[in-house]
Amino acid sequence: MRRPNRKPGEPDVSFRERMAALRNLPAFFKLVWQTSPWLAVWNILLRAAQSATPLALLYVSKLIIDEVVIMTQQKGDLSYQYLWELVGLEFALVIVSGALGRAISLMDSMLGEQVANHTSVRIMQHAATLDLDQFEDSTFYDKLERARQQTAGRTILLSQVMTQVQDIVTMVFLAAGLLTFSPWLILLLLVAVIPAFLSETHFNDQFYALAWGQTSDRRELDYIRFLGASDESVKEVKIFNLSSYLVERFRRLSDKFYKDKRDLSIRYNIWAVLFAIIGSAGYYAAYVIIILRTVQGQLSIGDLAFLGGSFRQLRGLLEGVLMRFTSVTQGAIYLRDLFEFFEIVPRITQPAKARPFPNPIKEGFTFENVGFKYLHAERWANRHLNFTLHAGEKLALVGENGAGKTTLVKLLARLYDPEEGRILLDGHDLREYDLAELRMQVGVIFQDFQRYQMTFSQNIAAGNIGEIANTDLIQNAAQKSMADELAERLPGRYEQMLGRRFNNGVELSGGEWQKIALARAYMKNAQLLILDEPTAALDARAEYEVFLRFADLTRGKSAVLISHRFSTVRMADRILVLEKGELLEIGSHDELLAKNGRYAELFHLQAKGYR
Numbered sequence: 222m223r224r225p226n227r228k229p230g231e232p233d234v235s236f237r238e239r240m241a242a243l244r245n246l247p248a249f250f251k252l253v254w255q256t257s258p259w260l261a262v263w264n265i266l267l268r269a270a271q272s273a274t275p276l277a278l279l280y281v282s283k284l285i286i287d288e289v290v291i292m293t294q295q296k297g298d299l300s301y302q303y304l305w306e307l308v309g310l311e312f313a314l315v316i317v318s319g320a321l322g323r324a325i326s327l328m329d330s331m332l333g334e335q336v337a338n339h340t341s342v343r344i345m346q347h348a349a350t351l352d353l354d355q356f357e358d359s360t361f362y363d364k365l366e367r368a369r370q371q372t373a374g375r376t377i378l379l380s381q382v383m384t385q386v387q388d389i390v391t392m393v394f395l396a397a398g399l400l401t402f403s404p405w406l407i408l409l410l411l412v413a414v415i416p417a418f419l420s421e422t423h424f425n426d427q428f429y430a431l432a433w434g435q436t437s438d439r440r441e442l443d444y445i446r447f448l449g450a451s452d453e454s455v456k457e458v459k460i461f462n463l464s465s466y467l468v469e470r471f472r473r474l475s476d477k478f479y480k481d482k483r484d485l486s487i488r489y490n491i492w493a494v495l496f497a498i499i500g501s502a503g504y505y506a507a508y509v510i511i512i513l514r515t516v517q518g519q520l521s522i523g524d525l526a527f528l529g530g531s532f533r534q535l536r537g538l539l540e541g542v543l544m545r546f547t548s549v550t551q552g553a554i555y556l557r558d559l560f561e562f563f564e565i566v567p568r569i570t571q572p573a574k575a576r577p578f579p580n581p582i583k584e585g586f587t588f589e590n591v592g593f594k595y596l597h598a599e600r601w602a603n604r605h606l607n608f609t610l611h612a613g614e615k616l617a618l619v620g621e622n623g624a625g626k627t628t629l630v631k632l633l634a635r636l637y638d639p640e641e642g643r644i645l646l647d648g649h650d651l652r653e654y655d656l657a658e659l660r661m662q663v664g665v666i667f668q669d670f671q672r673y674q675m676t677f678s679q680n681i682a683a684g685n686i687g688e689i690a691n692t693d694l695i696q697n698a699a700q701k702s703m704a705d706e707l708a709e710r711l712p713g714r715y716e717q718m719l720g721r722r723f724n725n726g727v728e729l730s731g732g733e734w735q736k737i738a739l740a741r742a743y744m745k746n747a748q749l750l751i752l753d754e755p756t757a758a759l760d761a762r763a764e765y766e767v768f769l770r771f772a773d774l775t776r777g778k779s780a781v782l783i784s785h786r787f788s789t790v791r792m793a794d795r796i797l798v799l800e801k802g803e804l805l806e807i808g809s810h811d812e813l814l815a816k817n818g819r820y821a822e823l824f825h826l827q828a829k830g831y832r
């Protein structure tokens with residue numbers, strides 16, 4: 222499904238591509254089938270029954286008219302029985318057809334909603350398997366966005382395709398009726414409708430191309446809308462008076478969207494009116510012919526009604542089918558975005574023959590000439606890293622902003638794999654180990670940890686979600702990170718909703734959130750704990766206590782701490798100083814001070830500030 226000659230951002234919607242996109246339909250119907258086989262079967266059965274009703278109705282009404290004409294010419298006693306039977310039959314058909322229509326739209330909406338939910342779940346599940354760097358790539362993000370946004374479109378697509386098939390079957394019925402009277406009326410019908418179809422196809426291409434080109438701008442629009450009115454941004458928006466700037470940016474972008482779409486819509490509608498006139502002319506030409514033949518006595522009045530009705534309905538159906546064809550292919554093109562998203566495979570995967578994670582770790586983690594560069598970045602974020610994090614060792618990472626500390630930690634946790642060199646754990650490449658076990662055994666709390674808009678205990682359980690029902694473990698973890706005192710003060714205690722997004726939520730201070738995030742680290746019995754600036758928001762006393770406990774609680778386990786506070790850093794067994802992604806110095810606090818290098822310089826600089 223790759224499009225080799227397409228430049229990024231350039232849509233491809235030629236007729237061939239459009240037809241090719243229809244190849245996505247079987248996979249789509251597989252998805253529908255997986256969602257709910259029963260609803261799908263019922264939908265098909267009901268539609269099959271419904272497709273025969275228009276012809277039956279037309280035919281019965283022709284019989285009624287003919288019977289009425291005969292009766293008006295008869296003299297003497299009239300027998301009404303046949304007539305009433307026919308009227309009763311038509312009445313029954315109308316009732317059945319109405320009920321079928323209702324049932325079909327009910328099935329459509331139920332099935333559509335289920336398909337939408339099922340797809341959303343699959344998108345979430347698939348997204349969860351993908352790598353962090355894939356999320357950081359904007360073309361990936363656009364694809365994810367398009368796959369996500371088209372949920373409603375897919376619901377419509379489902380009923381459109383089903384209706385399409387149903388209408389085609391109805392048309393075959395009607396055309397069979399029409400053919401028995403005069404085959405060339407069908408030809409007239411095609412001539413009347415095909416130009417409209419071609420115009421529709423052309424404009425649909427244009428609309429798709431427009432939407433395609435706008436994907437990343439639309440993301441920007443959504444982002445501005447979010448910034449303009451969200452609890453997260455309101456503080457800064459007010460303080461910096463950003464509102465008018467944001468509104469202006471929003472207006473400019475949305476005006477551009479509006480103008481592009483308006484111009485296209487106007488052109489589209491002008492052509493549509495023109496082709497509708499051609500379509501009507503075709504219908505009336507056929508009607509005139511039928512009328513003339515009736516007047517000449519070749520057709521009955523009932524035939525006139527039947528043929529006129531058939532032709533009108535056929536024209537409506539054919540027009541509908543042809544127009545729908547373009548929106549079906551349109552939907553199929555969007556499906557391609559969905560299936561292309563599903564085709565993206567993560568690079569960081571479970572090895573075929575996974576090695577069990579060592580418990581306990583014997584030697585530790587060894588970096589062998591490790592280098593890593595972010596996608597599209599010019600500079601290496603980490604390079605030439607050679608050191609060992611010994612089993613049971615507490616290592617602190619120090620360095621200026623952007624020195625590569627967080628990147629190093631992400632490599633340790635296998636959120637990325639090194640591009641150069643390798644990381645060994647007890648002598649084997651980290652990539653050989655079972656990924657799920659690695660995730661359980663390596664606990665990381667990032668500096669930009671999540672503040673889940675969930676309850677206090679759910680926020681902590683996020684660290685080991687399998688234990689969400691284990692209140693003892695959750696409370697124990699809270700105690701270790703000193704978050705328990707906070708829970709005691711909250712009205713709902715452990716069940717207190719946090720954040721402002723939902724009812725009765727309580728907002729916490731930065732340090733309070735940090736204690737909760739820290740509790741997540743204690744939810745697992747991980748052998749390597751990584752804390753990326755875990756105490757930046759804590760007050761001095763809390764920080765001191767947290768670290769005393771941390772040292773105590775992680776005795777015998779390995780830990781990596783990133784911190785800009787030397788009071789914290791000096792508690793580590795060894796300190797690794799990074800500069801521009803490379804290892805500058807490594808040693809204990811005393812060793813590095815004695816060396817009088819960069820660490821000593823930074824340490825004295827900070828100490829001076831406190832004197």
Ligand SMILES: Nc1ncnc2c1ncn2[C@@H]1O[C@H](COP(=O)(O)OP(=O)(O)OP(=O)(O)O)[C@@H](O)[C@H]1O
Nearest residue numbers: 357595598602620621622623624625626627628629
């Ligand atoms: N997701 C990313 N995509 C591209 N470049 C990135 C990404 N994250 C970080 N970088 C770049 O990689 C380099 C190292 O970043 P890193 O986050 O590892 O630094 P750090 O030492 O943790 O910084 P800080 O002390 O500010 O947290 C920086 O130059 C940064 O701009």
